[in-house]
């Protein structure tokens with residue numbers, strides 16, 4: 001860096017439309033430039049502009065009449081005439097730590113959005129979902145299910161009472177209270193599923209295929225765990241497009257979104273992730289044990305699922321991916337070893 005010399009910036013002058021070179025200096029005063037040769041003759045006078053520079057070359061000023069002044073003192077010329085227009089090369093040559101930090105910050109931000117964007121959107125949407133909407137999702141979906149898929153339960157009342165006891169052993173519900181419901185659903189078959197607001201449905205077909213109260217308790221505990229850990233809402237939101245999530249965060253629940261959330265059988269077709277399944281298994285057996293049921297029944301259930309195949313087979317499996325390590329993980333949790 002150097003300032004502008006008071007007796008003029010030394011350099012070279014070129015006459016208009018010639019390649020003749022003069023040893024000269026440039027004086028800038030009050031916005032006017034004067035190009036003066038070695039003998040003190042003024043070669044050109046008037047407004048000057050700082051011209052864009054070729055990389056590695058001298059800095060240039062263009063004066064009135066087509067005179068050109070060249071110097072290697074880039075900073076001094078810039079100080080006198082301001083930055084050259086379009087002179088990005090010159091600026092790129094200067095190291096700007098703050099700019100580099102901003103660029104690095106932007107790159108990190110882009111990477112975070114690419115890597116965690118959906119998770120962040122889902123978390124924001126969940127945090128901003130009003131409890132009334134979650135309750136409406138439950139009501140709407142249950143009504144849709146009742147309209148086309150379900151009838152009142154035909155199970156004996158004793159069995160119904162046993163099931164109700166589980167809700168009291170569960171951790172506090174995140175939204176509304178847990179509602180354990182029995183439904184006769186011949187088209188769905190043996191299944192159990194949870195709606196995000198706390199409604200847990202067990203089909204009569206499930207209770208008939210797996211009459212063991214401990215198994216029913218273990219599976220209901222697992223479903224309650226999905227509610228308690230908010231897996232349902234997370235899974236539902238993950239399946240929605242980014243556009244819909246943004247609309248949800250903006251608080252603009254339009255008619256389309258309303259249909260998706262309240263009317264569709266979307267919740268019945270969503271499969272939980274493997275991590276959610278393990279989490280629900282661990283919490284589910286705790287809930288069942290606290291309610292006085294045998295938590296190891298979940299292992300028996302997994303083994304039973306492995307045996308049953310075919311049309312009457314477990315629909316539960318399609319929405320609760322069963323991996324080979326799940327039974328083993330539950331055994332480990334219960335301290336029963338391999």
Ligand SMILES: [Zn+2]
Nearest residue numbers: 272277280320
């Ligand atoms: Zn599950």
